[in-house]
Amino acid sequence: MKRQVALLITLFIGTLLVVSVFIPPMESLKETFTLFFDIIAVFAFFLGGGNLLRVHLTKLSKRKQDWVYSIVTLVGFTVVLVIGLFKLGNPGGIAASPTAEGSLFQTLFDNVLVPLSSTMYALLAFFVASASYRAFRAKNREATILLIAAFIILLGRTPFGMMLTSWVPNSLSILQIPNLAIWIMNSANLAGQRAIMIGIGLGVVSMSIRIILGIERTYLGEEK
Amino acid sequence: MDDQLYRQPVFRVFQIFLIIFTVLAGSIFAQDPAIGLTDSADVFVPAPPGAVKATDVVYDQGGAVDLEWELSPDDDGSLKVSGYYICRREVGGEDYRLVDSVMAGVRTFVDETVEQDHTYQYMVAVNGDCSTAPSEESNSITPDMEWLNFGLSNLFIIGLVICGSVIYFIAHAKRGKKFFIRKIAGLEAVDEAIGRATEMGRPILFVPGILDMDDVQTIAALTILGRVSRVVADYDTKINVPVSRSLVMTAARETIKSSYMAAGRPDAYSDDMAAYITDEQFGYVAAVDGMMVREKPATCFLLGAFFAESLILAETGNSIGAIQIAGTARPAQLPFFVAACDFTLIGEELFAASAYLSGEPKQMGSLKGQDVGKAIAMVFIVLGVITTTLAQAWDIGVFTWISDLLHDLFQVTS
């Protein structure tokens, strides 16, 4: 019964939203349902936050492996939650926005979260290098083409790219490395991306029909 | 007013002052009516704009009117005209009232403050209010709501064809027809990857992307999770599903639980298999990376919506020697997965994965219907490229006509 109700709701809402695209009085339904989803997601946060606390408190109490890091998680979670909720250290007091200029919450955000996020983002530089070293090998024809394209794009993003091909006459300027790099991005790469996007669009349509019609039910859990 | 007030001395003084002021002003004015008034001969009044035309905005909810007019002949960039004032009245009702204004040089305006089924008329005035050089009245217009947006009829037809072919092939498959689906290496390797983890006694890591349940990629990832966790339950391997959204955690738990129960292993299921980490993108990545490095899963599934963290996850998985099966419908992240993972589901393969893994005829039929859409796209792309190239190179009429027709056919204007 529970599954049948869920499937009926999916069928009804899915069909309604598809049809609403073509019926002007129903155009605002999409925004309405998006709003409904946002409200549900906010309530669901209590589940997630509660689960986080439970997992780490259990780890801490039972002294499981790496329990010390759970203290860090719990302290961080609690401190930021309390500071944000009760506007501690906020020049505007409890009625002010938590991110008001000069607030402790904003200070934590600027001085802790932002540098940490930037640090993780910076890891990409190292991983790009190691991935390139490992992956760009001329194993076959396609890999060789990929290798050459990668070379041109990488060179084109540096001043050396222009230096190496500055002797090429303007009538053949497309062969200058920076221009070649732009052409690869504008034409070859874009054609491939568009082809993939067309396939994705069709895949989304197919998957959506399967879900709306109830043919695909795995996301609800398997039938017993 | 209270009689008491009239008797107050202050009020008496005010009355006297008012009388004196009125007499003085009148006498001064009578001597020289021009004082305080600008001589009309000194003020330049621009010519009014012309030909105001009001039309109903089509395919809306009956709350907008489109206005167009000819610019005033004095609107030549010399600042004689500073702007146009849109004035409106309801037919059979009040006088013209100012609705809004636009800058000089502008000759269109959309009035979105009208009500459906009321009839209006417009005038456009210059440099002042509704009485300064107004244009002639426009036609009467009654904004109307259309129930069907015929402007999207081409989208409707294309959608009907594609959806229709999907449904047709699903129905066909139900009747027992078998379809050929090419092998997708990443999906063929799922069982082997899970088996590897079982043999090595190491867990499986499944990352369903970082978006919420309102993204179709997350749903696709969870449908694959359902299939994967069924095999995991059969093989009695450990699975970890760290998630970035609370709703996804709930859905993932339901999915895994049902799979374990279907496999007859409800005792082996634990809620901790799907745990919420954080909504913050890089915080989540840091946690998952930590899990990878500490627990060293033998198999990593990276399926769903990813952004900048795709390479971080893939490379970390590679560094621990895990077999990695990745898939996303974000073209910008696909190259990172292709470079760092063993198998990659590219774009539509992610959405086909659930159907492919299930092997059910109904689901396989939907894949065939998808291919019809691709075939249509391919035919029209080739046709469009040829006709547009010929039309632009040689300006041959029929190719120009075909090219324009294709352009109109596939243009979607809401």
Place this chain on the structure above:
Amino acid sequence: MFTPAPLLALSSSTIGVSISLGLVGLGMVWMLIRSLRARDVDRRIVFLFIFISVSAPILFPITFSETPTPVVKKLFDKVESLPADSKVLISFDFDPAMAPEVQPMADAFTRHCMAKNHKVIFMSLWATGQSLLNQTMRAVLVTEFPEKRDGIDYVELGYKAGNEGVLNVIVSNFRKMFPTDVNSIPLDSIEIFDKIKSCRDLDLIISIGGGKPGIKEWVLFVGDPTKTPIGAGVAAVVAPQLYPYYPKQLLGLLGGVKGAAEYESELVRHYPQFEEVDKPGLRMMGPQTFAHVVILAFIVLGNISFFVSRRRASR
């Protein structure tokens, strides 16, 4: 198309850079020997090389002159060609993670507009964009153009929630969405907005960012309906997705640190008074260039190792 500029404008940190380059070069030779023996290199060695090649140009600054590509030049020329008092809107649609790449562009645009005496309207569609907008205002406006006046030469509208909903409104009426500026001054009292009612009255819109809402939304909801010229500054990974919009819907596009460096370079060429100003885009091109060259070298060495081992296996 291009007029090549002199490649190097070496700073006084040549010695430091030379030593670093020497270290990297020696390391590359060692890697080459290993590759010729068909032995791969541990990824941690790769990380070490990247660390040296990125940190050396930061510690010992080296800058390269940049020649702007046409896609950047067009945007620069547009800002340059607009007459004084033109109305330019700059939207800060990014978060701190993207800031290192795109904030230099924001600074450069602001600097250019102020130098040309344009009237600039600052706003943001991202909650995190507000504080980054303030950073640019502090770093550029307050520091380099103290004579510019709030409300007369520039105005800050701040952040407004609603994503593309905000654009849907300001395309026809600014005041409906922003009744006041960030200091609660009514727009009707702000001199810049005397002649601005909607986005149609702007001379140029520049969106900086690359996420959602971002350039695509500006083009779809504002640029196409109003035909107001739109320029963009985005992170490098997002730029390829936006090339289809250029040049019809996007006037010009700055992609990543290179785009920022090209714009800064062109700005200095036209306005030598900005020579001494901090140019993070150009500054970051040093590490980016070296890192790219090192990655290229790794690719070559990796292929050498691959071919040698394949030849040995076939024997």
